[in-house]
Amino acid sequence: MVKTRNRPKRLDGFQRLFLLLVICMIILLGYILSNIPGGTLGLEDTVAEFQDRSGVESPVTAVLLNFRAYDTMLEVVVLLLAVIGAWSLTKSPLPGQVADISPIQMGVVRLLAPVMCLVAAYLVWQGSHLAGGAFQGGAILGAAGVLILVSDFPQIHTISALSLRIGLVLGPLFFVGIAFCCLFFTGDLLGYPEETAGWFILLIESACALSIGVTLAALFAGSRPESGVQKKQPAVKQSPDRGNS
Amino acid sequence: MITTQIYSITGLLLFGMGLFTLIVHSHPLRKILAVNVMSTGVFLILIATAYTPLGQGEVDPVPHAMVLTGIVVSVSVTALALILSCRVQETSNRDLLREKPVAETAKECTR
């Protein structure tokens, strides 16, 4: 248990001044919030109007991957940048492994990881008409990766650094590639042709889910793989995603 | 309407608490926690403005999409910040977790 010396019970002068400032700011912001006219600012009607041209039925997925796809593309690149930043900062390996992992944990993870991959694939598939999509699927893949990393399966040591890197850039690469294809064929960046928009979105989502999962697991592991065979990454475990979706 | 107000005010208070903690505390992990609480407050306000009660029309999906990307980005930022703070600890002479020089922790541990 790590005790921290906390903020002293009696605040000093500057802290009191700052507390006062924060309270003033909250009161002002609350005043502004209470004066926002409600009900008239939403974009839900606009979204509903163009829904059937977006290729998917779920409004959130339509906004994410069609109407505001540019945002999402940059955001996937931000995730890649976070991994690059993490890899350039640290060389220390995985967070200290527990010496002996109980067989129960191994068994549970062995059962759970494939199921989580299946749920992730289902969420990506479901994203076109219900709640779900690339981010949720990727998050669950990442959680499966964290479980596998924590349990220290021997298989993760055999995954090559190259396949890990390919998994990381697959999503951004597909996204940018399809964006430029659209620019070439239809004249708009990310302006999918209407009849195939659903398939393009599904393709991008699957690739992005895989990349997000690998990214989150890599951020958890924290260290850069050296070239050659390296301990890391459940990329092999995550291949069912592509197969299913 | 009342629901929107309740959650907006909650988000506002979360933001304020996080901001105050971010400035006042010097512990790096607590600062990162505070940033997370702040971002949660902002997300709560965004979603609360989009809320319409059941049966009174659709919910605005644009803030939902923005918050969705925001959550993922905040997780990756948290991971990066944590790695950065570990790095700071490795090169620092002070025990950042207990906020005193490393030598004192050493003395405590060997005692």
Place this chain on the structure above:
Amino acid sequence: MIYSILTLFDILLALTLLWLSWNLLNTEDIFKAVVLFISFGLLMALTWVRMRAPDVALAEAALGAGLTGPLFLSALRRMNRFLKGERRLDCDENREKDNGKNPKQTQAT
């Protein structure tokens, strides 16, 4: 403006969120703060469901509770391990138990 049982639920949920965040920001023990943060994330997922945002709720349940918590815990552990391992300290058994059985001990001694 309709007050219903849901309004009561809203108020309870909001108060719980505020209480949790106050505790996690002010508790002495950083480990406790991280655990409180995980439960805070789960309650936020509940809030997103209440705000009719199931997409966000799914992402928050997986990310906010499932990934951020382990990230913080592993960072905490890494900091502790550095302090013990790199500075070559002999830490007593209690500390070892607190942080799990640590394989670093053989290198630390």
